[in-house]
């Protein structure tokens with residue numbers, strides 16, 4: 431009997447009832463704009479910022495319109511602009527080089543290892559070429575952050591973290607997003623909390639966060655922010671910083687607050703699914719899993735494995751074979767970018783020296799969503815299907 435999986439790889443869970451109730455309250459009073467408050471009312475957006483600052487241990491937090499906007503704002507607040515260069519991962523998604531391009535800067539891509547981490551040797555070699563590293567914890571894989579920060583601190587390179595896939599994760603007990611000057615998060619539907627679109631920015635640097643708040647479109651209403659630097663920090667910054675509107679609204683903030691409160695439980699559920707996938711695929715001929723060190727407190731909202739050094743046609747056949755049995759896999763090695771999947775050499779508005787070692791790895795990366803609507807039984811079945819389809823075609 432050939433097993434077929436009938437679940438949906440893109441189906442998220444519903445918004446929790448507490449989020450629906452909070453959203454209905456905002457819709458009922460009609461004050462959706464974050465600065466539209468009456469009396470001593472505190473806007474949901476300001477409360478969300480306080481919640482997330484407390485949850486991550488950050489001094490400041492700013493809620494914005496998207497994860498991409500959070501990254502461009504962080505770059506601008508760090509003084510990155512036209513003609514600058516920014517280091518970033520060769521293995522990431524399009525919004526990351528897009529954020530660098532949005533401020534008129536040019537990405538310099540750093541290679542990826544077989545464990546899907548930024549290559550620290552390649553990073554060390556390229557550090558002299560830029561003042562800022564936009565570090566993408568792509569697909570939730572967190573590199574040795576102690577080692578990375580030591581390298582960047584020594585070189586005087588500012589780190590901005592893209593935590594789109596690491597909300598709730600940590601390295602060695604310190605939350606992802608708390609290592610760099612800024613941590614940038616997305617609250618878009620496919621990330622760890624879901625408000626359709628949205629983003630969060632955290633940090634401890636008062637001057638940089640004051641600039642970010644002005645940039646986000648606070649007009650002269652920055653005093654209404656609560657997880658924010660004191661008003662005197664804005665004395666000069668309010669004259670010097672352009673307003674580039676990208677605010678979070680109260681409706682999205684209301685939907686997000688109960689989800690954030692529930693994040694630790696959701697992270698445990700994701701990781702339980704991940705372990706079932708990992709156990710089901712371990713020892714599959716021709717397939718390599720990534721090693722996850724003890725210090726990496728990851729949140730596995732997706733799953734990756736490698737078909738390393740396979741002929742492209744054989745990889746394509748595995749993907750087709752799995753798709754025919756209801757298992758949707760994405761391949762980073764495809765000749766053309768498709769869906770959400772693209773590679774550093776697909777972003778032709780940038781130019782990059784070839785990265786042959788990374789090309790070999792990218793050519794083998796297979797990526798899969800792990801939505802919380804899956805059960806552990808679903809994951810066990812998906813793993814059986816992948817194992818069968820891979821072993822049937824594994825090169826000898």
Ligand SMILES: *Cc1c(COP(=O)(O)O)cnc(C)c1O
Nearest residue numbers: 496497498523525592594616618
């Ligand atoms: C989704 C994503 C972002 C940006 O998120 P948006 O909210 O969609 O702008 C940034 N980095 C990575 C790696 C992502 O997957």
